[in-house]
Amino acid sequence: MVLAPPAAEACDRVDAASAIDAPTAQAMAPALKALADPLRLRMLSMLAASPTGEACACDLAELADVSQPTVSHHLKVLRDAGVVASERRGTWVHYRVEPGMRPVVAALVDGLRAARVDADPSWSRGQGDRELVDVDAKLSHVARRIADATPDLSGDAVLRIVRESYASLARSSRISSHLLVLTERFARQRIADVLRDRTAGVPHVLFVCVQNAGRSQLAAALVEQRSGGAVVARSAGSMPAAEVHPEVRSLIDELGVDGDPFPKPLTDDAVRAADVVVTMGCGDVCPIIPGVRYEDWQVGDPALASPDGVRAIRDDIARRVDRLLAELSPAS
Structure with a gap:
């Protein structure tokens, strides 16, 4: 008895049009x-x-x-x-x-x-961890908790900010299990920016770089540590990275400031809430808001620096921060 050969399994076809075109590849x-x-x-x-x-x-x-x-x-x-x-x-x-x-x-x-170099082999960077699940109920719970502590903003407005915060962080986050915690922190910060009375309270400074993973994070941490709360510091990125650079995170840990830094996207509300916006290699990405002072600091990029180079960049930023604090809060 002669057995017929098994039927060939059909592969899942992928449309070639999904690839970049040949001229673009040639240019890249x-x-x-x-x-x-x-x-x-x-x-x-x-x-x-x-x-x-x-x-x-x-x-x-x-x-x-x-x-x-x-x-x-x-x-x-x-x-x-x-x-x-x-x-x-x-x-x-x-x-x-x-x-x-x-x-x-x-x-x-x-x-x-x-x-390839800094990776922990036990930490999977596959797409499985990034699969987005239905978290609307959890986001609604987070929004209700924030709204209870924010009577000056409607519940619908709080929910919108929470959902927007989750969506923007999900674009770059590697581990989805951390997203809810980071979303609540980011949403609370955004709401504080929305509600800030610019005529009262301590000065606000916003540091902006491309990835919000190095220079801007260091600058914000230095302001927090050296001002002792006399100046509020924010940081953001025009194209946020997935995480803060390891060398920069170590330097921030040495400063002993509270909180776990994470990259955040730039928002118009953060710019409006700031008294001073400091750009650090991100180009003309910040919206121009009347009454906001703008500065551009030409400092090195920790993303491509050696550990010694990162510390030199930290020292350069620290000197600039000291000069800025002397203007904004002489007592600090």
Whole structure:
């Protein structure tokens, strides 16, 4: 008896149209190829960690024991790929990461480092933990708890803020089990911003960077620690990361401030509640609100810095914070 071969199982087809188109992939490939070298990654780290956001070719040459032509070759690859820009001043050429590439480079390098270097093998980063479940009942419970303590805002308004807060944090959070706790903290902060009377109370400062995972978190923690509550500090990101950089979290822990920092998206209410908005490498993302003072601090990016570089960035921010506090709250 001859048995018929089993029928072939049909695979789940995926529409090829879901992939990026060939011209887009072709345009993206040179930048990704340019980043695929250890020395170039270190060069980008040095540029990002610099307080001015740039470095001379002679400084970059000290990163490795290679010839000057080799250094020039690597810098040319990064420049040709549109990752860095150069400017000749006298006999030396200075380099900086192209403004449009800074968030891309920071997100890519930091994400890869977290996945390949800093990762805990026992911590699954799969999509299973991120599956969103029906949490509307739990969000409603959180909203009722907040509304009971916030009589100046309607229950519907509180529920809307809670739901918006959950949705915005869910876009970048890795572990969904933490979302409800973070949502309540974020919603309470947003409501406090909405209800703030700008004519009374202590000054408010808002620090904004791209990922809200490094510079802005450090600055807010330093204000809280050094002002002793005489100034309220907030932080936010134009494109929030999933978590605070490990090196930055360690430095914040050393400050002994209360609370567990987490990246948060920028909201208009946070800007309206601030007396001073300090941008830190995020470009023109902040809405312009009359009566709010704006500053831009050119400080290094901890995302691409070494541990020593992160501490140097912390010290730079601390000096700037001290000057700001002397203006806003001399007694502190």
